[in-house]
Amino acid sequence: MHEIPRDGVPDSTLSFAWDGYLFITKRCTRLGTDLFRSRLMLQSTVCMRGEELARLFYDNERFERAGVAPSRLQQTLFGRGGVQGLDGNPHRCRKGMFLSLMSAERIAELAELSAAQWHRSAANWERRSQVVLFDEACESLCRAVCAWTGIPLVESEVRRRTDDFVAMIDAGAAIGPRHWRGRWARNRAERWIEGLVEDVRHHRLTVDEDCALYAISWHRDLSGELLDKRTAAVELINVARPTVAVAWYIMFAAMALHQHPQCRERLLAAEAYYLDYFVEEVRRFYPFFPVVAARTRREFESKGYRFPKGERVLLDLYGTNHDPRLWDDPHTFMPERFRQWKRSPFSFIPQGGGEYLDGHRCPGEWITIELMKVAVMFLSTSLRYSVPQQDLRMSLSRIPALPPSRFVIGNVQI
Ligand code: HEM
Structure with a gap:
């Protein structure tokens, strides 16, 4: 039995802020291991990467989520009382509510709303000399997901x-003004959505029974009780906010089309499956969610290591999606690699891994893929534009990564 290797410094919080997406990979490479123990934000934390350890991380018998998200993340990205912090049957019941919204027909409706919205927005772009694609994508997705x-x-x-969701x-990972903007935005958004939940419950607002506002307002937890209005607001925001987040992937897709013009040609040629x-390669290649966190439920041994009870564990999503044992030439953008890819819920994990209902894997993965496809087809077949000189360098210390220009396009013609 081995002790989990240590990174050898009293506290690595500042190094995490500095190395960002590369924090775990750099230390794994230096220590010749796939897991190590570090001290982050005053807490001992095991960091791990790779397919085998992802499989371990998603074992519900060994890991749980309750109380793992730091308060600063709950006050901004997640909210309090949402599905991310539930375990066991309460999690299953709540997650079922999210998954019930994800039928193929409903997702197709969202894709149609989004396609129509892109066309409406772009009608104004022809009159402007330049357009910031990221900002337009956020607004367009906000309109579509609210509808x-x-x-x-x-x-x-x-x-x-829109700005509040963004x-x-x-x-989530910011300090200073960026963090505070997120806290104020969450407070405002929760108050807004709580009001809508109350309007639905008191029949002051009528909405279709198959939409999320209705499903969440009337969802009953295992106890048979309705969610309190704040939790209901947190869960509705858990649908709207990450749908707006797809704008990051859409901007990355536009960058990929610009930096790899041969991809646009193959999309125009409508090659099967391309x-x-x-879309899969954009989700693998570009940095978005760096890690996910859990805590050990009990003491156990695995892969020759002893894990104590109550230890915080981070799984490296970015590092696993760039693990050279899983992906040839991982830092090259190469969509064709997915032709040979052997599906595994633990090797390709941009939105988490493992199971949907019994695990914490993102229930919005199908929505993400469909919305990306709509946007990529719109950008490559319906629109003509130029890409002016701009700063597209992305710092891997900034989480979430965002190029300074947020991808500007000009001379738009639809
Ligand atoms: C840019 C696209 C997205 C990314 C990168 C993303 C990423 C993630 C990640 C990494 C997780 C955590 C997985 C884990 O804890 O193991 C997650 C969970 C979640 N995502 Fe997404 N997501 C995206 C889009 C969406 C969309 C469109 C929805 C809308 C329904 C959504 C709703 C959720 C919810 C509710 C959870 C919590 C699931 C649970 O704890 O069981 N996400 N997502």
Whole structure:
């Protein structure tokens, strides 16, 4: 039995902020291991990467989620009382509610709303000399997801509501003003959505029964009780906010089309499956969610190591998606690699791994893929544009990664 190797410094919080997405990979490479113990934000933390350890991380008998998310993440990205922090049957019941929203027909409706929204937005772009694609994608997705979930969106508030969803995503790992913007945005958004939940429950607002606002307002937990209005708001935001987050992947897809023009040609040639491979490669290649966190439920031994009870564990999503044992030439953008890819729920984990219902894997993965496909087809077949000189370098210390220009396009013609 071995002790888990240590990274050898009293506290690595600042190094994490510095190395960002590469924090775990760098130390694994230096120590010649796939896991090590570090001290992060005053807590002993085991960091791990790779397919085998991802499989271990998603073992519900050994790991749990309750109380793992740091308070600063709950005050910005996640909210309090949401599905991310539940375990066992309460998690299964709540997760079932999310998965019930994800039928193929409902996802197709969202894709249609989004396609129509892209066309409406782009009609104005022709009159402007330049457009920041990331900002447009956020607003376009916010409009589409609000229509889809049944959230009434007042025209004069569209930009503010969009900015609040973006601020929550942008704040999770930030300090200073970026973090505070996310906290204020969450408070505002929760108050707004709580009001809508109450309106639905008191029949002041009528919405379709198959939309998220209805399903979440009337969802009953295992006890048979309705969710309290704050938790209901947190869960509805758990649908809308990450749908707006797909704007990051859409911006990355636009960058990939720009940096790899041969991909656009193959998309235009409508080669079978190429769109699927392209979208998967964007999710694998570009940095978005760096890690996920859990805690050991009890003491156990695995892979020759002893894990004590109550230890915080981080799984490296970015590092696993760039693990050279799983991906040839992992730092090259190569959609064709997915032609040969042997599906595994633990090797390709941009939105988490393992099971959907019994685990914490992202229930929005199908939505993400469909919305990306709509946007990629729109950008490559319906739109002509130029890409002016701009700073597209991405710092891997900034979480979530965002190029300074947020991808500017010009001379747009639809
Ligand atoms: C940019 C696209 C997205 C990314 C990168 C992303 C990433 C993730 C990740 C990494 C997790 C955590 C997995 C884990 O803890 O093991 C997660 C969970 C989750 N995601 Fe997504 N997601 C995206 C889009 C969506 C969408 C469109 C929805 C809308 C329904 C969504 C809803 C959720 C929910 C509710 C959870 C919590 C699941 C649970 O704890 O059981 N996500 N996502």
